[in-house]
Amino acid sequence: MKILIPTPLRPYAAGRSSVEVPASTVGEAVEALLASHPELRKHLYNDQGKLRAFVNLYVNEDDVRYLQHERTPVSDGDTLSIVPSIAGGRG
Amino acid sequence: MATIAEQTPQQPQQRRSFGTPVESPGTLTNDEVLRYSRHLIMPEVGMEGQLKLKQARVLCVGAGGLGSPLAMYLAAAGVGTLGIVDFDVVDFTNLQRQILHSTADVGRKKLDSAAETIAGINPNVDVRKFEARLTGDNALDIFREFDIVVDGTDNFATRYLVNDACVISGKPNVYGSIFRFEGQASVFATENGPCYRCLYPEPPPPGLVPSCAEGGVLGILPGLVGVIQATEAIKLILGSGEPLVGRLLLVDALAMRFRELKLRKNPDCPVCGQHRTITRLIDYEQFCGIRGEEKPATGKLGDMTPEELKQRLDRGDNLFVLDVRDPHEYQICNLGGHLIPLKELPQRMGELDAGREIVVHCKMGGRSAKAVDFLKQQGFTNVHNLVGGINAWADRVDPKMPKY
Numbered sequence: 001m002k003i004l005i006p007t008p009l010r011p012y013a014a015g016r017s018s019v020e021v022p023a024s025t026v027g028e029a030v031e032a033l034l035a036s037h038p039e040l041r042k043h044l045y046n047d048q049g050k051l052r053a054f055v056n057l058y059v060n061e062d063d064v065r066y067l068q069h070e071r072t073p074v075s076d077g078d079t080l081s082i083v084p085s086i087a088g089g090r091g
Numbered sequence: 092m093a094t095i096a097e098q099t100p101q102q103p104q105q106r107r108s109f110g111t112p113v114e115s116p117g118t119l120t121n122d123e124v125l126r127y128s129r130h131l132i133m134p135e136v137g138m139e140g141q142l143k144l145k146q147a148r149v150l151c152v153g154a155g156g157l158g159s160p161l162a163m164y165l166a167a168a169g170v171g172t173l174g175i176v177d178f179d180v181v182d183f184t185n186l187q188r189q190i191l192h193s194t195a196d197v198g199r200k201k202l203d204s205a206a207e208t209i210a211g212i213n214p215n216v217d218v219r220k221f222e223a224r225l226t227g228d229n230a231l232d233i234f235r236e237f238d239i240v241v242d243g244t245d246n247f248a249t250r251y252l253v254n255d256a257c258v259i260s261g262k263p264n265v266y267g268s269i270f271r272f273e274g275q276a277s278v279f280a281t282e283n284g285p286c287y288r289c290l291y292p293e294p295p296p297p298g299l300v301p302s303c304a305e306g307g308v309l310g311i312l313p314g315l316v317g318v319i320q321a322t323e324a325i326k327l328i329l330g331s332g333e334p335l336v337g338r339l340l341l342v343d344a345l346a347m348r349f350r351e352l353k354l355r356k357n358p359d360c361p362v363c364g365q366h367r368t369i370t371r372l373i374d375y376e377q378f379c380g381i382r383g384e385e386k387p388a389t390g391k392l393g394d395m396t397p398e399e400l401k402q403r404l405d406r407g408d409n410l411f412v413l414d415v416r417d418p419h420e421y422q423i424c425n426l427g428g429h430l431i432p433l434k435e436l437p438q439r440m441g442e443l444d445a446g447r448e449i450v451v452h453c454k455m456g457g458r459s460a461k462a463v464d465f466l467k468q469q470g471f472t473n474v475h476n477l478v479g480g481i482n483a484w485a486d487r488v489d490p491k492m493p494k495y
Contacts, residue, residue, distance in 0.1 A: 086270040
């Protein structure tokens with residue numbers, strides 16, 4: 001499946017905007033991504049291994065929090081989006 | 092880390108309904124009829140809609156990148172009352188995107204410059220100026236006299252404050268946010284829709300947000316996102332179309348792709364859910380500098396001032412100058428130092444000479460302070476941080492050097 005990497009996290013993923021990984025669940029897809037870009041881990045997960053409160057994962061249009069979290073099944077044609085909060089605008 | 096503002100919890104205020112026909116109090120003058128004629132001949136706006144716009148009271152939090160197109164288009168469209176909250180002055184680096192302000196305004200209060208621009212576009216607009224940083228103490232008071240709040244801020248602390256104050260006071264929060272060439276937009280805190288905390292329950296802790304030093308924004312992007320916010324504000328006022336409620340619009344200007352994600356009202360949301368844990372406004376600690384820039388580091392052991400560095404270099408001391416900025420910054424200006432971007436430092440320490448005295452610099456001193464800490468942990472003993480970075484060097488040693 002395809003994983004879309006947002007601009008703020010690209011420096012930790014060798015500048016890539018997307019990667020293709022083989023996976024049958026969201027958790028597998030993220031682990032495959034982290035295996036090739038280990039620096040990303042601390043930006044996605046806290047020390048307890050829980051997805052950070054300012055990062056959301058979407059399979060296609062849907063938030064995995066309302067599916068089966070990391071256990072959400074995925075297939076080849078799906079897109080996983082990592083959507084962190086961003087704050088810019090006034091300055 | 093977070094402090095709770097001394098304040099009594101507020102009951103949600105009466106929500107003003109949008110989209111219900113108003114009994115046309117007020118009329119348009121002949122001049123206004125002419126000015127808004129392209130609205131008046133559209134059935135979606137018409138006289139009824141134009142009067143709603145005239146009676147509408149919209150608050151723009153921030154008169155910068157997002158606030159510029161927002162305030163200008165809302166003024167042009169005939170929004171009767173526009174509030175603006177800002178405490179900043181216009182800076183040269185703002186002009187690349189903040190079209191409310193012009194070159195002659197550099198050094199003026201953004202509020203004054205904004206009010207003048209708005210009056211130039213449409214003198215019928217009643218501009219209410221709030222010269223303040225939005226805080227837990229003043230937010231609800233300021234919001235009270237408005238129907239819609241548009242979030243054009245630039246930091247997490249204020250964004251959470253705007254959201255929570257909108258939920259508590261029952262006012263929609265027209266949200267927009269940008270980073271480099273990516274943007275997000277949505278409408279939060281409507282009666283049945285999700286709020287910002289449904290999406291992101293907590294702000295990121297300081298230090299984990301993508302390095303502030305790697306910020307920057309494509310100048311047109313706040314235009315794109317700010318106009319989306321203005322469009323949503325006008326739709327809310329008119330009560331027409333499908334508002335961006337329960338949807339997060341993602342804009343990638345580089346790929347020029349717009350995507351949409353579904354948002355849900357989170358039943359466990361700490362501020363709008365069934366078991367609310369946040370009933371008062373929280374003043375999160377500001378981090379990353381108020382404008383999302385590095386904070387200049389000062390007064391620490393191992394610091395070196397630009398004047399000292401100049402003296403040492405002129406004297407011919409054998410210093411190793413290490414520049415930990417990114418290559419595109421090096422192209423803007425440099426001190427001829429050895430370039431290793433901060434994030435590559437752990438892998439490229441072999442390029443450093445541990446026997447020499449090392450002076451590390453970046454743009455303002457934030458990243459270089461991190462590099463100095465890191466190098467000391469790795470056993471380097473003779474390492475200094477150039478206080479205030481290359482910008483301080485430009486200010487105090489070499490005025491011909493460009494600042495950015």
